Amino acid sequence: MVYQFNLEKERAPVVIVVSTTGDGDPPDNALKFVKRIKKKTLSSDHYAHLCYALLALGDTNYANFCNCGKTIDGRLQELGAKHFYATGYADDGVGLELVLDPWLEGLWEAIRRALSKMSAPQPKRDVTDTRVSSEETFESLATDVSLHLLSLEPEPASTECLGKQEEIGRAKTESTTPAVKASETGSTVPDLRPVSVTDTTQTSPNRSCVIADHKSVLGTPSGVPAAVAEASLTLSFPPLSESALNVPNLPPPYLDVVLQEATTREETGVPVMKEGFQEVPVSRSAKLTSDDSVKTALLVELDISAHPMDYQPGDSLDVLCPNRVSEVGELLLRLGLMDRKSHCIQLSLQKDTKKKAAQIPSYIPENSTLQYLLTWCLEIRSVLKKAFIRSLVECTEESGEKRRLQELCSKQGSADYNLYVRDPRLGILDLLRAFPSCQPPLSLLIEHLPKLQPRPYSAASSRMRHPGQLHFVFNIIEFPACIERPGGRRGLCTGWLSDLVDPILLHPGKVQSSSTSSSVPKVHVSLRQNCSFRLPSDLSKPLIMIGPGTGVAPFIGFLQQREKEREDNPEVVFGETWLFFGCRHRDRDFLFREELQGFVGNGTLTHLKVCFSRDPPEGTETRTGPRYVQHDLLLHAKDITNLLLRENGYLYVCGDAKNMAKDVNDALMEMIAAELQLDKLEAMKALARLREEKRYLQDIWN
Numbered sequence: 001m002v003y004q005f006n007l008e009k010e011r012a013p014v015v016i017v018v019s020t021t022g023d024g025d026p027p028d029n030a031l032k033f034v035k036r037i038k039k040k041t042l043s044s045d046h047y048a049h050l051c052y053a054l055l056a057l058g059d060t061n062y063a064n065f066c067n068c069g070k071t072i073d074g075r076l077q078e079l080g081a082k083h084f085y086a087t088g089y090a091d092d093g094v095g096l097e098l099v100l101d102p103w104l105e106g107l108w109e110a111i112r113r114a115l116s117k118m119s120a121p122q123p124k125r126d127v128t129d130t131r132v133s134s135e136e137t138f139e140s141l142a143t144d145v146s147l148h149l150l151s152l153e154p155e156p157a158s159t160e161c162l163g164k165q166e167e168i169g170r171a172k173t174e175s176t177t178p179a180v181k182a183s184e185t186g187s188t189v190p191d192l193r194p195v196s197v198t199d200t201t202q203t204s205p206n207r208s209c210v211i212a213d214h215k216s217v218l219g220t221p222s223g224v225p226a227a228v229a230e231a232s233l234t235l236s237f238p239p240l241s242e243s244a245l246n247v248p249n250l251p252p253p254y255l256d257v258v259l260q261e262a263t264t265r266e267e268t269g270v271p272v273m274k275e276g277f278q279e280v281p282v283s284r285s286a287k288l289t290s291d292d293s294v295k296t297a298l299l300v301e302l303d304i305s306a307h308p309m310d311y312q313p314g315d316s317l318d319v320l321c322p323n324r325v326s327e328v329g330e331l332l333l334r335l336g337l338m339d340r341k342s343h344c345i346q347l348s349l350q351k352d353t354k355k356k357a358a359q360i361p362s363y364i365p366e367n368s369t370l371q372y373l374l375t376w377c378l379e380i381r382s383v384l385k386k387a388f389i390r391s392l393v394e395c396t397e398e399s400g401e402k403r404r405l406q407e408l409c410s411k412q413g414s415a416d417y418n419l420y421v422r423d424p425r426l427g428i429l430d431l432l433r434a435f436p437s438c439q440p441p442l443s444l445l446i447e448h449l450p451k452l453q454p455r456p457y458s459a460a461s462s463r464m465r466h467p468g469q470l471h472f473v474f475n476i477i478e479f480p481a482c483i484e485r486p487g488g489r490r491g492l493c494t495g496w497l498s499d500l501v502d503p504i505l506l507h508p509g510k511v512q513s514s515s516t517s518s519s520v521p522k523v524h525v526s527l528r529q530n531c532s533f534r535l536p537s538d539l540s541k542p543l544i545m546i547g548p549g550t551g552v553a554p555f556i557g558f559l560q561q562r563e564k565e566r567e568d569n570p571e572v573v574f575g576e577t578w579l580f581f582g583c584r585h586r587d588r589d590f591l592f593r594e595e596l597q598g599f600v601g602n603g604t605l606t607h608l609k610v611c612f613s614r615d616p617p618e619g620t621e622t623r624t625g626p627r628y629v630q631h632d633l634l635l636h637a638k639d640i641t642n643l644l645l646r647e648n649g650y651l652y653v654c655g656d657a658k659n660m661a662k663d664v665n666d667a668l669m670e671m672i673a674a675e676l677q678l679d680k681l682e683a684m685k686a687l688a689r690l691r692e693e694k695r696y697l698q699d700i701w702n
Contacts, residue, residue, distance in 0.1 A: 007047065007050060009049075010049075010050060011049060011118075012118075013051050013052065013053070013084050013111055013114040013115070013118075014051070014052040014053075015052070015053050015054075015055075015107070015111075016052055016053070016054045016055070016072065017054075017057070018030055018054070018055075018056060018057065018069050018072060019056075019057040019058070019068065020057070020058045020062075020064065020065075020066055020069065021068075022532065024062075024064025024067030024068065024691070025067075025068065026068040026071075027068070030068060030072075034068065034071060034072060034075075037075045037079065038071075038075060040075075040079055045080045046079040046080050047076055047079040047080045048080035048081070048082075050076070050080075050081040050082070051081070051082050051083070051084040051114060052076065052081055052082075052083065052084065053084055053085035053086075053087070053107060053110065054069060054072065054073050054076075054083075054087045054088075055069070055087070055090065055100070055103060056069020056070065056073070056087065056088065056089050056090065057069070057090050057092065057096065058090070058091060058092065059092040059093045059702070060091050060093040060094070062657050062661070062698075062700065064691070065089070065091070066089045069087070069089065073087050084110055084111075084113075084114040085106065085107060085110035085111075088100070088103035090103070095418055095422055097386065097414070097417075098418075101411065101414070231416070232420065232483060232484075233420040233421070233426070233434050233483070233484045234401070234404055234434050234435070235404070236404060236413075236416065240407055240412060240413060240416065241403075241407070243412045244412075245406055245407060245410040245411070245412050245413070246410055246411040246412065247390060247393075247406050247410045247411075248386055248387055248390045248409060249390075250390060250391065250394065251355070251387050251390065251391055251447070251448075252353055252355040253350060253353065253355075253443065253444070253447065254349060254350055254353040254358035254447065255348070255349065255350065255360070255443045255446055255447055256347070256348045256349070256350050256443065257345060257346070257347060257441070257442050257443040257446065258345075258346040259337075259340050259343035259344070259345060259346075259370060259442075260343055260344045260346055261342075261343055261344075262343060262344045262367075262369055271320055271322070271376045271524060276526040276527075277320060277454075277524045277525065277526045278304075278307040278309075278525060279307075279522050279523070279524050280302045280303060280304050280306075280307050280470075280522060280523060280524075280525055281302070281303045281520045281521070281522050282300055282301065282302060282303075282500070282504065282520065282521045282522065282523065283301050283302065283303040283469070283520075284299075284300075284301040284504070284506070285298060285299065285300050285501035285504055285505050285506065286298070286299045286505070286506040286507075286508075287299075287505055287506065287507050287508060288473065288508075288589075288591045288592070289508075289588060289589045289591070290508060290587065290588045290589070291507075292588060293584070293588040293589045294588075294589075295475045295476070295549075295584075295589060296475065296476045296498075297473060297474070297475050297476075297549075297550055297589065297591055298473070298474060298476065298497070298498060298501065298505070299460070299471060299472075299473050300471065300472055300474075300497065300501060301461075301470075301471045302469065302470045302472075302523070302525065303468065303469065304468060304469065304470050305467075305468035305469075309470060309527045310527070311459055311463065311470060311527050311529070312459075312463075312529070312534060313461075313462050313534070313554060313557030313558045313561050314458075314459070314530050314533040314534045314554050314557065314558070314699070315458075315459050315527060315528065315529050315530050315533075316456045316458045316459060316530060316699075317456070317457055317459060317470065317472060317525045317526065317527055317528060318454035318455065318456050318525060318526045318527075318528050319454055319455050319456075319493060319497070319524070319525055320376075320523070320524040320525070320526075321454070321455060321492060321493040321496045321497070322376055322452075322496065323374060323378075323379075323380050323381070323452065323492065324492070324495070324496070327380060328371065328374045328375050328380070330429060331374060331380060331428070331429055331432075332371070332374065334432050335440075335442060335445075336439075337370060337442065340370060341369065341370050341371040342369050342370070342371065343369060343370055344367045344368065344369055344370075345364070345368050345369070345370055345373055347360045347361075347364065347446070348360070361377075361446065361451070363377055363451045364377050364446070365377075370442075373446075376452060377451065377452055378445065378446070378450075378451070379450045379451065379452045379453065380427060380428060380429065380445075380449060380452075381425075381427040381429075381492055382427060382428075382449060382450050383421065383422055383425050383426065383427065384421055384426055384427065384428065384431060385448070386408075386409040386417065387409075387448070388428075388448040388449075389405055389408050389409040389417075389421075389431075390406075390409045391440075391447075391448065392405055392431070392435075392438055392440055392444070393405045393409070395438055395439055395440040395441070395444065396435060396438040396439075397437040397439070398435075398436075398437035401435045401437050401438065404435075405435065405438070408420070408421060420484055421484075424482050424484045424485060426484055426485065428445065428449065430484060430485050434484070454526065455492075455493035455494075456528055457472040457473070457474055457553075458472065458473075458553040458554040458557075458654065458699060459471065459472060459553070459554065459557050460472050460473045460553035460554065460556045460557055461556065461557050462558075462560035462561035462564065464560065464561050464564040465560035465561065465563065465564050470525075471556075471557075472553065473550050473552075473553045473591070474494050474497065474550060475494065475550050476490060476491065476494045476495065476498050477491030477494045477495070478490055478491075479491070500521045500523070501521055503519055503521070504519070504520070504521065530699065532694060532697060533554065533652070533697050533698075533699045535561060535562070535650075536650050539565060539569065539572050539574050539575070540572070540573060540574065540575050541575045541648060541649055541650055542575040542576040542577070542578075542643040542647050542649035542650070543558070543562075543575060543576070543577045543649065543650055543652070544578045544580075544640060544643060544644070544649060544651045544652070545558065545577075545578065545579045545580070545652045546579075546580045546629050546633070546651070546652065546653045546654070546664055547579070547580070547581060547652075547653070547654040547655055548580075548581060548582030548583065548628070548629050548655050548656075548660060549583060549589075549591070549655060549656075550591065550655070551653075551654040551655025551656070551660070552579075552581050552591055552592060552654070554654050554699060555579060555652070555654065556592055556595065558652075559577070559596075559599045559605055562574070562577065563599065563602065563604040566602075566603070566604060575647070576607065576643060576649075577604065577605050577606050577607070578605075578606065578607040578609065578636075578639075578640070578643075579596070579605055579607070579608050579609065580609045580611075580629045580632050580633060581596070581608070581609070581610045581611075581629070582610070582612070582613060582628055582629045582632075583610075583612060583613070584612065584613050584615075585612060585614050585615050586610075586612050586615055590610070596608055609632045611625060611626040611627060611628060611629060611631065611632050612625070612627075613627050628660075628663065629660065629664065630660075630663040630664050630666070631667075633664065633667045633668070633671065634667055634670065634671060637670075637674060637675055638675060641671050641675040641676070642675075644690065644695070644696075645676070648695070649695070650695050650697070651668075651690065651695060651696045651697070652697050652698075652699075653696075653697070653698045653699070653700065654698070654699040655700060655701075656700065656701070656702075657701055657702055658702060660700075661698060661700045665687070668687060668696075669683045669684060669687060670683075672686050672687065
């Protein structure tokens, strides 16, 4: 259940959790709120009654890290609101849990202190004194707020604090935590003090429990000296193997699953049609890179003539893809359910579940078969969260494996979790291979695995140039083998798309073979409009486009549209158009070479700047040209800054967020600082103004 709060009147402590999307924009459900507080007239006491804590979620791979959270936090402070707990900035680029876990750990004590402060009697204030501090307002107005308003009802303790490995099991214990105060309704608020790592005498139902110090039963491989063995996903060493552990509370189960024999045979190769998705045929597919290229890039052309999509260059499309057949089969075998893969799944909520607001997942169609569920509904490759690992502990029989799973989900094992689970992106299959005594029920997977999401790809065409068609480009992602996953694998969607179009794939220098209609592959796609990443309506404005590798895709659509606009408007003087493109080798992965050169030849593209990061090969010649797009930008700093700042040009960046987008942003700051004789702070402000004016736009990804 979602409760609505009016911050104009709210006297209880407020906890705000907010993410950031796009170019530092608020998510859809926060947009109205952000606009509203921005419009407030600055007044030191507008929100003087409000005390709050804020957790901002972001990703440092993107330029405006936690921008929405920072905007809300700063604005509330300007309007007089006060923190009762320090703001947290969780970074998905390194792991949200690194900030989230300690922030949550301290939050409960901060709420308890705030509630105690609110309930304490306050001295009377002279009513003639109109100067009210924010602390006075908060304290004086909070005395009539009952403690139960925050609904800090504890979930029943579902874990034990265990001192010996042989005691680990599914037993449930009664909490011995004392209540600190009873409200008028009789409900209680628990003592929310964090439990010490070395304190094994009590547990808090809202905090982690402690596993007492003991020697790791995992030990070292038989016959291998301890000095030779190395820590791994399944093996730990002191001090972790001998540490007391704080493990998360056991997530309460909430689903009952029944498998019933199906009366009709279901087609698992076709997804249930989802709202907004259309099945369209692939009319053509071509390989854009040579056979000896490090990466393989494919162009896919969709025939949308029977399914019109009102897309614009800059938009993207979502592609539905299934989990791999081999992985679904392996998971069915591992769960002991292969012989029941065609059975229908019946889901219901457990009547006695302790999970609040429990719901049956809406993305699982009624009467789905088990195989359909694992093929089209659940993201079986998703990186295991600590809560999932905590639940898997209870499904593991062998004591050494159980202990290791406890370490991986514990506070003390955070470094190992990042190193052996998060960084190699281990999923449920990877973990089940490594821990053979772990036998989770199907219900646990449905409760913890997220929805299988469609994958987005930038449109690489314009309807003005290619009516009835929609093109997109992608690299086939390759994940190399690692210790935790001995076999390498391809990206889920890119690998599936590659297999799908392989029968009709046109290779460079080869003639495309004809295909019958029955062999035409089809995909389920949905248009995702990106209204901010669009060409300016004013045709005279200069364009600067930066897109190395497949990041050039949306700019092919831009240039196709600009080419057609030039044909239709011969009297218009168009602004300059620059494209900075980068690849490894000029003869292996120069994507769209002929089309780009054609744009230059007819004047659509006034400047094409291409750099090759691996040409010439090391040790053969001395490099003379720029290696990456940011280096090329610096070589043309005067022209670019003039177009952006004096001619009100538009700058577009598309591609990798982790490295390229950051490096380009740094180069732009350096250019602006040098050309305008500004310090770094002023250069940052100049870039920020371009963003605010929607003239510095990004379409970037991890």
